[in-house]
Amino acid sequence: MGLLCKYNNLILVLNFITLLLCCSSSQIIKDSETLTSNSGNFTLGFFTPQNSTNRYVGIWSKTQVFVIWVANRDQPLINDSLGVLTISNDGNLVVLNGQKDVIWSSNVSNVSSKTNSSFTLSDYGSLVLMDSTTGNTIWESFDHPSNALLPSMKFTSNMNLTSWRTPFDPLIGSFSFSIERLKIPEVFVWNKTRPYWRSGPWNGQIFIGIQDMGTRYLNGFHFEKDSTRGTVDLSFRVDDFGLVIYALNSQGQLHENSWSIEKEEWIVTWTNHRSDCDVYGFCGPFGICNSKGSPICSCLEGFEPRNKQEWNQKNWTSGCVRKTVLQCEIAKNQNESKNGNEADGFLKLNTVKVPDFAELSFDEQDECKNQCLMNCSCIAYSYDADIGCMSWNGKLIDIQQFQTGGSDLNVRVPYAELGISDKGHKGTIVIIISVLTGIIIIVIIAAYFICMRASNPVRKKQNRIFQFNKIVKPEGYTNNAIGELSQEKLQELLLYNFEKLATATNNFDLSNKLGQGGFGPVYKGILQDGKEIAVKRLSRSSGQGLEEFMNEVVVISKLQHRNLVRLLGCCIEGDEKMLMYEYMPNRSLDAYVFDPSRNKLLDWEKRFNIIEGIARGLLYLHRDSRLKIIHRDLKASNILLDDELNPKISDFGMARIFKVSEDHANTQRVVGTYGYMAPEYAMQGVFSDKSDVFSFGVLLIEIVCGRRNSSFIESENALTLLGIAWIQWKEGNILSLIEPEIYDDCHQKNILRCIHIGLLCVQESAAERPTMAAVVSMLNSEIMDIPPARQPAFLLMQNMMNTVSSEERIELYSNNGLSITNIHGR
Template identity: 55%
Template sequence: MMEKLEQTRWEHGMEDRIVLWSVPKFDCEFYGRCGLFGSCNAQASPICSCLRGFEPNNPEEWNRGNWTSGCIRMKSLQCERVKSGSEAAGQNDVFLKLGNMKVPDLAQWSRLTEIECKDRCLTNCSCIAYAYNSGIGCMSWIGDLIDVQEFSTGGSDLYIRMAYSEIDGNHRRKVIVMVSAVIGTIASAMICALLTWRFTSKHRARKEGGEKLHSDTNEKHPSFLDRDMTGDSRDHVKLQELPLFSLESLTAATDGFDLSNKLGQGGFGPVYKGKLSDGKEIAVKRLSRASGQGLKEFMNEVEVISKLQHRNLVRLLGCCVEGEEKLLVYEYMPNKSLDAFLYDPLRKQLLDWKKRFNIIEGICRGLLYLHRDSRLRIIHRDLKASNVLLDPELKPKISDFGAARIFGGDEDQANTIRVVGTYGYISPEYAMEGRFSEKSDVYSFGVLLLEIVSGRRNTSFYGNEQALSLLGFAWKLWNEGNISALVDPAISDPSSQVEIFRCIHVGLLCVQEFPEDRPTASTVVSMLNSEISYLATPKQPPFAERKHHFNEERPHQNEEKCSINYVTVTVVDGR
């Protein structure tokens, strides 16, 4: 029998005690209320039910309201049958999406993207469920699912692996109808596009290397920039002439997008190395069809970067738009991204202080160009080490403008209901209130600067240094007068100490909590070059301390627990 913990009060003359508080308050808050593979819904009657594809392990007890024995799978998974050799490969297992769920306990957590999270679980026969939360990352489960709840609102999407045969006929028919409708729509669109192209081609000369792309209105076409809540008087945005590559030429250049040519993977999709027929090396970013915001980000990046020319910004060579394929073609950076050097024990030795300072200054000059010197005022919104590419001479080039935002007129800040960016680099006003400006990029730059000097990720401090972030660790050492302990031993050189310490000082000024306390990119350039001799005293940065210690990465899921309680605290909910 489940028990509650209550605090009560009784006074002389009272007939009953007054309950001041109790834990848990509701039946579904009892840990594992419905047993393994059971789901609890406080609004339903009975409150416990088996997850789809499962049935009660002990039907008699289950019908009497004793659900602790949980549920068992009705049909074994295809991958289990293939693995055991009892059946040849057939229809793959599928994932059933359950919305508004409290995710099960004992998740394995990783920093994969949503697409990578699904792919890894699908290819791992032991993975029986996964969930993705933008603020937390990828969660997956191996073994039994325990303590699942269904909410009326909120919660997360939980994907349960089940046998293909578990999909009922109605669901299959719906899938067939949906697929048929999509195919029909695509076919109609292709026919219309072909007729339109044939008509317009008669009235314009073909230009070797490219044509002009046009975007539609804000509401009707995802090529319009992410104007969020502000609205814009421009009904159309004309893109500059940009060379168009054929899908055939890019497929040949990348050997059919072979995995051996894959350079990396982002939220937009994979990036491949390629070589054109003339021998020119390129990097091809391919829009993932499963990317929910991919098309919007694709057109946004085309518009933004096609108008930019700076030695510290990656150069866009062209794009490809054929059918469902959307690809961007960039100059190839043989040294990949900054993080590939900075966090590699061997390669980081190639980044002496002079090279690191040049990288810091180059990033800042690229940022200054975006904010002030280009024809457009652009806020990058996702500046981080993996979005800084290095050319053959290790000079930095800012890349990935899928989340960038153009400011118009006298606009100096904006609000959004869709916060984009990367945890650890996002400024507090943007993360908490959706307000972003040039100072948001300056904050991200400050985090990146401290990472370059220390050789450590901002998110590498979980479980040590008193649960501080990199910002908190730097602030702690600053107050203790021991700032030299922050410096990466690979660049620790007495002759460069003054310049290194000055950079740390600038970094702390860039990550101040309030935007008005942070310098502009132009001021940062002057500070780095000692054109400004006096630097203000920094204040404590945000996220410098954590009041509670959480072990966010739990590699030892099978460790014996020290105590048992019946209260669950695994709800995934933003605060």
């Protein structure tokens, strides 16, 4: 016992001597001074981020570019190079500005004024405030981390790493890192309150949701549960791998940074975000993401897209739903199912990242399956030898297909979805025979019609003639514009025959398909002279007729503006109706703004150029063209981008032409896209140029925020993007909603101005919305006073859904439809 006491006293003496050697001259650190750890790996001092004049106290590793901890994140020294880091009279560590005001403090309440405090920088990178008399730690920076996780740091479940606001602003940003699901620990990255990425469960050795986390990590990470505090602690060691630090950047990416001795620089050796599949819930509930797939999102077996139109447009957030009700749901109120052979079963998904919200239950693998099967609420299970049995009772969210690693996930499906293998080889043979028989019959019928067509040259020639006499004004149509389209005016357009367009598009091959609109598909074509065109082919099953086709011909043939798509020609042969446009190599705006992998290509200058171009295009339609035109379906997918990313408004099938003396009209059927339609149009059928202004406002806010108006919608009572933008605007927190890729202090004023203009455009009353002429002026004049915005329309999804019938509520977007228009004069 005496030897132990002597040993402890010796340790205290050695600690005290070390403290004197390290810190005797460092009880005050001036702006120009630094304190370096004994290892030389870490330095404490004042620094200024790039593109800034503010001064901060921080710790960096090897190079000042790699800052791992900041004291005064929210209170910088502005144009002040006289700051100091010292110990105050009450024993706390403080940062003082040039006027000796305290701008940051360790803020330890139980420090006695008599305590002889001192501080040091440990070899592990922690700033430690100590009691010089006892050698006890009073406070240390490891307990108050910034944006980095360091070796030997004990990171607990009640802590958070927080990102910088921008790469050059240490203020707390949108993203944070924490430990969650304490029964089966996982680490999460959050975008404010929404999950952005998760590691998958910890099995005692690795996180099973990180694909390439292999054996080299076995002695690195360690979880320890503290039953007394009710917390879980995470730490890692890198004894054999040199200096490694995990840092969370301002875009929500968690990087593993390794110091290269040869290159003398930091190298990113791993990141949590390598594809869209790493974004939490990218494919929605019951969807699975495969970064090697095309498209990358698909529904689980037995499920189908909840909103097929959005799904086909690569907007997968709404996820999937079951095709068939589970047998156990049908038999819930019965003792057993009607047919034992039709009981539910499980489909196995191999090597996947298991869903979120796992519940830990039974230990044995066989018992795991049986217990899940007996519980109708259990919709999936997975067994890991080190974790045990995991089961899921709610939506399956954030599933990712791996090439290697991961776990096997067993998903509950009805008997009908169990697959051919479970139903025997007899079913396989029957299906194969049926398919082969069908193919043979189709080939025979096709050959017969080809022969008949080839043997009738007169009919073949007739089908290739452009039949002007078949173009008639539809009965009951009141718009005189189509009636004015005579054969002479049609001749002003370049007329194409069907055969020429079929050749240009390789017989409308799917590989040339650019997209799918309300009227039908659009294909890329190359004419014989090498000119690229886009061919819009009216689908026979689309429900759209000659009226809409001719409407678009009339409207676009009269328009000439750099921000409107140019019509090159048209074709009508038999039942075929097609329009030829100039080809836009960058396709539509939604492919950039809403795609996490491509939105980085649109910085603020490009986005503002797009916003201004759309505004000028609308101004031309409303005021400067020979005819006043209301577009009625302005949205991101109808804005095309040329090779220089200049915007061009397209798709005029729903447009309406007004005389100069007319300012609004009524329609008996609403057409367009819900979420972009003005309230007076969606609910009363009244539309005017202010209807387009509302759509422009929605589009403007989407461009700035990088999210769809419906992106936050998980239920009918959820807020739309407009609702969230309005709340954040009122609270003065709108910067949190801005797309991180475009935010820059230099552009902050302009970005805020654009959001203000967008909110004015989506006012509930059409009279309170500005004209497009006013919008263009506000966008280009920083000295113009902008009136205050009021609460916009459609804050809630429920408001939007109430404007449609119950049948139409199944899909958020409406099908384009015919409308009967009554035009009123001023």
